[in-house]
Amino acid sequence: MRTVTDPALTDPDAGRSGHLAPEPTSGPRGTRPDVSDAAGTDSTGGSPRLGSVRRQVVLSLGSNVADSVHGDCVQILQQAVDLLVATAGVDGVNVSSVYRTTPVGPVTDQPDFHNLVLVVETDVTPQRLLERANAVEQELGRVRTIDGGPRTIDVDIVAISDEVIDTATLTVPHPRAHERAFVLVPWLEVDPQASLVGHGPVCRIVDQMDVSGVVRTDEKVTLP
Numbered sequence: 001m002r003t004v005t006d007p008a009l010t011d012p013d014a015g016r017s018g019h020l021a022p023e024p025t026s027g028p029r030g031t032r033p034d035v036s037d038a039a040g041t042d043s044t045g046g047s048p049r050l051g052s053v054r055r056q057v058v059l060s061l062g063s064n065v066a067d068s069v070h071g072d073c074v075q076i077l078q079q080a081v082d083l084l085v086a087t088a089g090v091d092g093v094n095v096s097s098v099y100r101t102t103p104v105g106p107v108t109d110q111p112d113f114h115n116l117v118l119v120v121e122t123d124v125t126p127q128r129l130l131e132r133a134n135a136v137e138q139e140l141g142r143v144r145t146i147d148g149g150p151r152t153i154d155v156d157i158v159a160i161s162d163e164v165i166d167t168a169t170l171t172v173p174h175p176r177a178h179e180r181a182f183v184l185v186p187w188l189e190v191d192p193q194a195s196l197v198g199h200g201p202v203c204r205i206v207d208q209m210d211v212s213g214v215v216r217t218d219e220k221v222t223l224p
Contacts (some may be wrong), residue, residue: 072116092223096186102213106148117186
């Protein structure tokens with residue numbers, strides 16, 4: 001297990017818990033943040049790279065709001081996968097089936113979600129990957145009005161290799177991943193040997209969960 005406390009990860013305007021920062025209050029919607037720095041930049045999203053340090057990252061994506069611009073929930077998930085994998089320094093490894101899941105958390109009176117897990121390998125820094133995920137949410141019409149409420153797209157960083165990251169802006173593994181069947185069931189599909197740092201093999205966690213609200217569908221999202 002590697003514990004990361006690199007101060008370069010700290011950014012008081014970003015989100016926490018492997019989740020996404022509040023949307024920027026300046027600049028046009030759909031624009032990506034300027035993240036240029038000495039590490040170099042990326043023409044498909046401005047994500048600085050670390051060079052030789054490559055990590056496997058597990059991302060959880062969810063959608064329960066369609067819109068006239070981006071399409072239905074599965075189409076939105078496909079666009080999110082395409083945008084994330086198009087980032088320089090990010091290589092798609094696997095993507096799970098799409099699961100229809102019952103809402104959990106503070107707002108349960110909302111439409112069911114469509115969820116999947118995307119596994120990538122990357123040399124992009126964790127903080128910059130978080131910023132890139134935030135930019136993808138913005139581009140696909142995410143509006144933050146109700147905490148835990150309906151959304152066109154949600155992108156969470158679940159795990160980054162075997163690292164433990166705890167900064168003012170980012171906590172990895174996601175602190176509620178071990179409670180979320182809609183994350184663990186799709187993850188287990190694409191990686192039967194998956195293990196969540198601090199909690200052990202994902203298969204054992206899932207064996208002890210109620211997974212009745214997580215139903216695999218025939219709908220498909222593919223790697224570009």
